[in-house]
Amino acid sequence: MTVFWSLVRRDLVLTLRQGGGAGMALGFFLTVLVLLPLGIGPDLNFLQRLAPGALWITLLLSVLLSTDRIFAPDYEDGSLELMTMGPMPLELVALAKSVAHWLGTGLPLAILAPGLGVLLNLDTLLFGPIMLAMVLGSLALSLLACLGAAVTVGLRRGGMIISLLILPLYVPVLIFGVAATNSVTGVPELFGPSMLILTAISLASLVLAPIAAAAAVRAHMT
Amino acid sequence: MFSGLSFTVAQGEGLLLEGPNGTGKTSLLRILAGFGAIEQGALELKGADEELTIGQRAHYLGHQNALKLALSVEENLTFWANFMGQSVSSSTIADHLGAFNLESLSSYSAGLLSAGQKRRLALSRLELVSRPIWLLDEPSVGLDTASCALLADAMSRHMAAGGLLIASTHTDLGLTFKNKVNLGDLGGRAT
Numbered sequence: 100m101t102v103f104w105s106l107v108r109r110d111l112v113l114t115l116r117q118g119g120g121a122g123m124a125l126g127f128f129l130t131v132l133v134l135l136p137l138g139i140g141p142d143l144n145f146l147q148r149l150a151p152g153a154l155w156i157t158l159l160l161s162v163l164l165s166t167d168r169i170f171a172p173d174y175e176d177g178s179l180e181l182m183t184m185g186p187m188p189l190e191l192v193a194l195a196k197s198v199a200h201w202l203g204t205g206l207p208l209a210i211l212a213p214g215l216g217v218l219l220n221l222d223t224l225l226f227g228p229i230m231l232a233m234v235l236g237s238l239a240l241s242l243l244a245c246l247g248a249a250v251t252v253g254l255r256r257g258g259m260i261i262s263l264l265i266l267p268l269y270v271p272v273l274i275f276g277v278a279a280t281n282s283v284t285g286v287p288e289l290f291g292p293s294m295l296i297l298t299a300i301s302l303a304s305l306v307l308a309p310i311a312a313a314a315a316v317r318a319h320m321t
Numbered sequence: 322m323f324s325g326l327s328f329t330v331a332q333g334e335g336l337l338l339e340g341p342n343g344t345g346k347t348s349l350l351r352i353l354a355g356f357g358a359i360e361q362g363a364l365e366l367k368g369a370d371e372e373l374t375i376g377q378r379a380h381y382l383g384h385q386n387a388l389k390l391a392l393s394v395e396e397n398l399t400f401w402a403n404f405m406g407q408s409v410s411s412s413t414i415a416d417h418l419g420a421f422n423l424e425s426l427s428s429y430s431a432g433l434l435s436a437g438q439k440r441r442l443a444l445s446r447l448e449l450v451s452r453p454i455w456l457l458d459e460p461s462v463g464l465d466t467a468s469c470a471l472l473a474d475a476m477s478r479h480m481a482a483g484g485l486l487i488a489s490t491h492t493d494l495g496l497t498f499k500n501k502v503n504l505g506d507l508g509g510r511a512t
Contacts, residue, residue: 101408105403106400109392112391176385178389180354180383184354184355184376185377321355
C-alpha cells in the first residue's frame with residue numbers, strides 16, 4: 100500500500116508543479132464557463148436550463164485535455180520501464196495513476212463546479228446534486244482516461260487518438276450525470292436511479308479500466 | 322539479431338557484453354529485464370524465488386535515467402526506493418548520494434543537473450535498493466573520469482557482495498570481468 104500511495108503522491112506533486120496538468124484543466128474549465136454566457140447572451144432563464152449540460156460537457160473536455168500526460172512522460176524518460184519491472188503489479192500502477200489524475204483534475208473541478216455554475220445562473224437547488232454526481236462521474240472519467248492513455252502509449256501526439264477512443268466511453272457518464280443533475284428540478288424520481296447507474300459505471304471502470312490499461316502497457320513494453 | 326548465444330553468470334561474477342554498435346547488446350539486456358521475447362532458447366535464474374522473474378530481481382539501467390526533472394534529487398531517489406518497496410530515511414538517501422558525490426545537490430531540482438550528474442543520480446539508485454542482479458546498459462555514458470571510478474567501485478562492491486552483474490560498456494572501467502560475450506561474433510550485424 101505504501102508503494103501505491105508513493106506513486107499517487109509523486110504523480111500529484113508532478114501535476115501540481117508542472118504546467119499543463121491540473122492548472123491547465125482548471126484554466127480551461129474557467130475559460131469556457133466565462134465565455135459561454137458572453138457568447139449565448141444574458142437570457143437568465145435560458146442560461147439556467149443550459150447550465151447543467153454545459154458544466155458536464157466542460158468537465159468532460161477539461162479531463163480529456165490532460166489525458167495524454169498520464170503515461171507519456173513516464174514512457175519518455177524510462178520510468179515506465181522500471182514500473183513494468185515491478186514489484187508492484189502494473190494493474191495497480193494504472194490504478195494509482197488514475198487516482199492521481201482524479202485527485203489532480205476531476206475532483207477539484209467537481210468541487211468547483213457549483214461555484215462556477217453561478218456564471219451560468221445554475222439553480223441553487225442543483226449545487227449539491229451536481230457536485231455529488233460530478234465527484235462520482237469524474238472518477239470514471241479519470242479511469243477511462245487512463246485506459247485511453249495506456250492504449251496510445253508510445254504514440255507521439257497521441258492526444259487526438261485518445262479523444263476519439265474514449266469519447267464514446269464518456270457518453271454514458273455524460274447522459275446519466277446530466278440526468279441526475281436535471282432530475283432535481285424536473286422529475287425527482289429519476290435522481291436515485293441515475294445516481295445508481297453513475298455509481299455503477301464508476302465501479303465497473305474501477306475494476307476493469309486498470310486491468311485493461313495494464314494489459315495495453317504490457318503489450319507495448321514487452 | 323543474434324543466435325547461438327550461451328552464457329552463465331555465477332554469484333559474484335560479472336559478464337561484459339561487447340560488440341560494435343547495433344549488434345544487440347541493448348536488446349539482450351532488455352530481454353533479460355523482461356522487455357521483449359526470445360525466439361528460441363531459454364533464460365534461467367537458479368536458486369531464486371521461483372515466483373519472481375529475472376526482471377523483478379534486477380536493476381535495469383537503460384539509456385534513459387528515469388528521472389523526473391520537476392522533482393528534487395532527493396525526491397527522485399526517495400520515490401524509486403519507495404516504489405521498489407523500501408522505506409528510506411533522508412540520511413540513507415544522503416549516504417547513497419554521497420557515493421556518487423551528489424550530496425551537495427540533494428535539494429536541487431533534477432532539471433538543473435548536467436547529463437553526467439543525472440546519470441550519477443540514476444546510478445545511486447542501484448545500491449540504495451538491494452537487488453541481486455544489475456543489468457547496466459552503457460552505465461558510464463556522460464560520466465567524467467572521477468565518476469567512472471566511483472561507478473567501477475560500486476560495481477566491484479556489488480560483485481564482492483555476491484551480486485550478478487551484466488553490463489555493456491565501451492569504456493574501460495578497470496574492472497576484470499570473469500565472463501565476456503562478443504555479440505559481434507554471433508551474427509549480430511552492425512547494419
